[in-house]
Amino acid sequence: MDERKSFRDILNGQNQHDDIDAIWDSAEATPDYAPLPKGEYVARVEHGGIHVARSGTKGYKVTFVVVEGEHAGRKLWRDHWLTRGTKDRTKGELNKLGIITAAHLRRSPPKGIICRLRVVLHRTDDGAEFNEVKSCEVLRIETPAPDPFAPPAELPADTPVETPDSAQGDAQEGEA
Numbered sequence: 346m347d348e349r350k351s352f353r354d355i356l357n358g359q360n361q362h363d364d365i366d367a368i369w370d371s372a373e374a375t376p377d378y379a380p381l382p383k384g385e386y387v388a389r390v391e392h393g394g395i396h397v398a399r400s401g402t403k404g405y406k407v408t409f410v411v412v413e414g415e416h417a418g419r420k421l422w423r424d425h426w427l428t429r430g431t432k433d434r435t436k437g438e439l440n441k442l443g444i445i446t447a448a449h450l451r452r453s454p455p456k457g458i459i460c461r462l463r464v465v466l467h468r469t470d471d472g473a474e475f476n477e478v479k480s481c482e483v484l485r486i487e488t489p490a491p492d493p494f495a496p497p498a499e500l501p502a503d504t505p506v507e508t509p510d511s512a513q514g515d516a517q518e519g520e521a
């Protein structure tokens with residue numbers, strides 16, 4: 346039975362699966378990442394956000410990226426739980442990362458926070474190993490590199506700004 350081509354494939358003049366053999370054959374399988382060895386790591390806060398555990402417990406998960414040493418580029422996560430028994434400690438820990446108000450929980454921490462993490466290695470009863478970030482100390486705040494595609498922070502009030510509509514309007518006025 347012939348495989349039906351999608352409309353997109355017909356428009357593109359090719360089958361989207363034609364090169365899958367070449368892609369597969371040229372790929373190198375990467376090994377699974379093992380947990381990091383216990384120790385201290387310098388890491389950048391990459392992301393943070395509210396999450397809910399399978400048990401229903403609400404928390405805030407912080408993602409760190411190791412920035413120094415042989416494990417640079419690897420990620421670590423730390424859960425901060427918002428339960429009656431842990432909320433005070435969680436608030437203290439998150440305050441260090443610039444999360445001061447409840448509204449701050451709904452967005453990532455500010456960019457450029459560099460921390461020293463103390464990481465331990467745990468082993469479950471079935472032998473699986475995983476990392477836990479036991480402590481986080483803010484070392485410094487780095488100014489993120491400017492986005493080369495970001496608009497200027499502020500334009501002078503008298504700066505003309507050309508938009509597609511204004512460009513068409515000028516052309517139409519000149520034609521009349």
